[in-house]
Amino acid sequence: MSRDVSIGAAAKASGVKVPTIRFYEQIGLLPSPPRTEGNRRLYGASDLRRLAFIRHARELGFEIDAIRTLLVLQDDPDQSCDAADKIARARLGEVEMRIASLAALRKELQRMIQGCAHGTVSECRVIEILADHGECRHHHQ
Amino acid sequence: MSRDVSIGAAAKASGVKVPTIRFYEQIGLLPSPPRTEGNRRLYGASDLRRLAFIRHARELGFEIDAIRTLLVLQDDPDQSCDAADKIARARLGEVEMRIASLAALRKELQRMIQGCAHGTVSECRVIEILADHGECRHHHQ
DNA sequence: CTACATCCTCTAGCGACTAGAGGAGCAAGC
DNA sequence: GCTTGCTCCTCTAGTCGCTAGAGGATGTAG
Structure with a gap:
């Protein structure tokens, strides 16, 4: 077989x-x-x-x-499958946190890209936002 | 200064x-x-x-x-900030894919955990779902 | 002057693979 | 039989982005 x-x-x-x-x-x-x-x-x-x-x-x-x-x-x-359940639950928690943090990240990237007027670097939102972390108030980890 | x-x-x-x-x-x-x-x-x-x-x-x-x-x-x-814009856009694409795949994953983990009746492994949804990838029809990468 | 914190360089390790060298085995066509 | 080309074997080293530790020098507070 x-x-x-x-x-x-x-x-x-x-x-x-x-x-x-x-x-x-x-x-x-x-x-x-x-x-x-x-x-x-x-x-x-x-x-x-x-x-x-x-x-x-x-x-x-x-x-x-x-x-x-x-x-x-x-x-x-x-x-007993409690151990398996525990592992899956822990993983679910991780996944949920990761999703939340990625969603925040997506927002910030969108903001960056929308702000970029395709001019020179000196007016570029992408560079600017990366340089100025102070402006960005989201939660990490 | x-x-x-x-x-x-x-x-x-x-x-x-x-x-x-x-x-x-x-x-x-x-x-x-x-x-x-x-x-x-x-x-x-x-x-x-x-x-x-x-x-x-x-x-x-x-x-x-x-x-x-x-x-x-x-x-x-x-x-020109086109290069920066391109990098940010590429990253946004990655992030969006990752979010979608994590959302699918979350669903599957929830399904696993809800199915687990805290009995023995032989009836455990967690193990069962992992073993039977055929049942799971979500998109990877 | 003695602790103790901070700094230095250097090497090795982590996770989860991936790539490449150098060689052996195998199946098919001539 | 012989060659071609694929798959397989083992082994080592590399990837990425750090992190940990050894072993020693320097700086600072009481």
């Missing part, structure tokens, strides 16, 4: 690049797969699932360490 | 940490200041302005290379 595939095929299937797969193996995020006679890695279905999991979690901005925890949880399905 | 200050005072005034100031000097973002007899750096008002500019630009997410360009522009105020 789970016919084994090469690292290239695994990369294509999972969307994780070949060197990144090797990197994940190196840092112990992905188990070392068996090899062919010619020393090539052979990945099975469970490896592909794991890779997809990792990729998705990375896309969602989870750090490798958080993913490590999530993978341990996934491997042991009888455990 | 511009009485010279120590690196520590410059750090306090600009909000850029001491080692970071030295790092900026090392990569040529900030000119090497004169030194005291005892080999300590002495910063003047223009250095402080430059540091504040850099800090603000970094807070806005501009990369060091972009800041380098912006600083060259700032130093030569008779130039």
Whole structure:
């Protein structure tokens, strides 16, 4: 059923690049797969699932360490999922802060660009606003 | 007028940490200041302005290379500000994409957390959603 | 004059990859 | 069989923007 595939095929299937797969193996995020006679890695279905999991979690901005925890949880399905929930909640908090701060940033960039009359630098809002942080009263971090 | 200050005072005034100031000097973002007899750096008002500019630009997410360009522009105020405008617009585009992707992410995290009934992992929405990327049809990058 | 803070240089480390060198294996066409 | 060209292997070093620490010199307050 789970016919084994090469690292290239695994990369294509999972969307994780070949060197990144090797990197994940190196840092112990992905188990070392068996090899062919010619020393090539052979990945099975469970490896592909794991890779997809990792990729998705990375896309969602989870750090490798958080993913490590999530993978341990996934491997042991009888455990309470409170830990997973906690990680997700922490991440949600981060995301919300990041969105708020990016929204403020967008506003400021828009203000800069709208103010730029395409003249010389001396009248340029972009440079001016960057130079005059005093004018800008938004909240960082 | 511009009485010279120590690196520590410059750090306090600009909000850029001491080692970071030295790092900026090392990569040529900030000119090497004169030194005291005892080999300590002495910063003047223009250095402080430059540091504040850099800090603000970094807070806005501009990369060091972009800041380098912006600083060259700032130093030569008779130039057209099109380059600065272009950099700011590029950054705005990035920010907007990042906001959109974070908003999608927030939705997915909320869905995960709401689905998690605090039971065991096997029924946990958090793990389940991460594992099943197929279900999730949002746009990345 | 003695603490202690601040400064100096230098090197190494972080996270999460990415790039490149230098070589081996493999599948297909001639 | 032989060559071409792709994929694969390992290994090291580089990316970005800092940050941390060692080990030492200098400056300042009590």
